[in-house]
Amino acid sequence: MQYVEPKKVIHKTATRVWSVKDFCREHRVSGEEEARLLQLFGQFATACELRYNTMRKPKWR
Structure with a gap:
């Protein structure tokens, strides 16, 4: 067992959490x-979840 002092812990998140509406606006999602x-995740989701679950039409069509 090891004691960790709360003041020495660095609070960096490994993944970014997005508002689904902001993500869609910034990435031009329909x-x-x-x-x-929004139905799948609710108001917030990680960037990874949003990227892998967004379906976009090809740009050349």
Whole structure:
């Protein structure tokens, strides 16, 4: 067992948590896809979850 002093702990998050609406606005995700992500995750999700679950149309079509 090891005691860790709270003052010496660094609070850095390994993953960024996004507001789903902000993520969709910044990455130009459609309104339908935004509604699907909100239903899937709620108001907040990690960047990784949002990136892997966003479906986008190809740009060349």
